[in-house]
Amino acid sequence: AQTVTQSQPEMSVQEAETVTLSCTYDTSESDYYLFWYKQPPSRQMILVIRQEAYKQQNATENRFSVNFQKAAKSFSLKISDSQLGDAAMYFCAYRTSYKLIFGTGTRLQVFP
Amino acid sequence: GAVVSQHPSRVICKSGTSVKIECRSLDFQATTMFWYRQFPKQSLMLMATSNEGSKATYEQGVEKDKFLINHASLTLSTLTVTSAHPEDSSFYICSAGPSHTMNTEAFFGQGTRLTVV
Numbered sequence: 001a002q003t004v005t006q007s008q009p010e011m012s013v014q015e016a017e018t019v020t021l022s023c024t025y026d027t028s029e030s031d032y033y034l035f036w037y038k039q040p041p042s043r044q045m046i047l048v049i050r051q052e053a054y055k056q057q058n059a060t061e062n063r064f065s066v067n068f069q070k071a072a073k074s075f076s077l078k079i080s081d082s083q084l085g086d087a088a089m090y091f092c093a094y095r096t097s098y099k100l101i102f103g104t105g106t107r108l109q110v111f112p
Numbered sequence: 113g114a115v116v117s118q119h120p121s122r123v124i125c126k127s128g129t130s131v132k133i134e135c136r137s138l139d140f141q142a143t144t145m146f147w148y149r150q151f152p153k154q155s156l157m158l159m160a161t162s163n164e165g166s167k168a169t170y171e172q173g174v175e176k177d178k179f180l181i182n183h184a185s186l187t188l189s190t191l192t193v194t195s196a197h198p199e200d201s202s203f204y205i206c207s208a209g210p211s212h213t214m215n216t217e218a219f220f221g222q223g224t225r226l227t228v229v
Contacts, residue, residue: 100158104155
């Protein structure tokens with residue numbers, strides 16, 4: 001069975017600084033998708049970034065980028081120039097057969 | 113992006129009663145929708161996959177008779193919590209997406225906070 005692990009329950013970062021959130025996963029499949037979702041206090045799930053496993057190039061969306069290491073089954077999220085609005089729960093997710101499997105989440109605090 | 117609307121956002125019900133939560137795709141047709149449950153400060157756990165015109169597929173450990181899912185149209189799936197108990201209190205979230213995005217993105221409803229008293 002596929003599993004997704006986020007080893008950092010909480011992280012904090014100073015405004016304008018950079019922070020990296022870790023995620024590892026376990027799967028025997030070769031083709032899959034990985035996602036980072038943000039859940040602010042409103043609890044609305046917001047897609048931050050996605051990565052197709054067959055693509056070697058790391059995905060980037062503005063201040064958000066990933067470090068995808070397929071052999072190591074690692075998928076970390078880097079947030080550059082952190083902003084107060086980045087404070088939220090961040091969930092790493094693995095997609096298989098249209099189902100999403102979520103990690104346990106990392107609570108990110110951003111300090112001014 | 114596609115819009116998924118969930119209703120109600122909050123509901124309080126008495127123990128032993130049933131409560132229905134609706135999940136609608138507003139600007140696309142969804143043959144498949146997903147229902148998740150989230151306990152406080154925890155992750156989203158997939159409960160079931162709702163399939164239009166057929167029976168839902170439940171994840172292991174989820175009681176089919178407790179959580180009734182109906183997907184009667186291409187834009188509406190409902191989750192009914194039957195004979196609710198305080199331990200059913202939780203945050204329930206649905207998700208869906210247009211067929212061509214099924215692998216690349218999921219769109220989420222706003223969620224429903226259920227409190228059973």
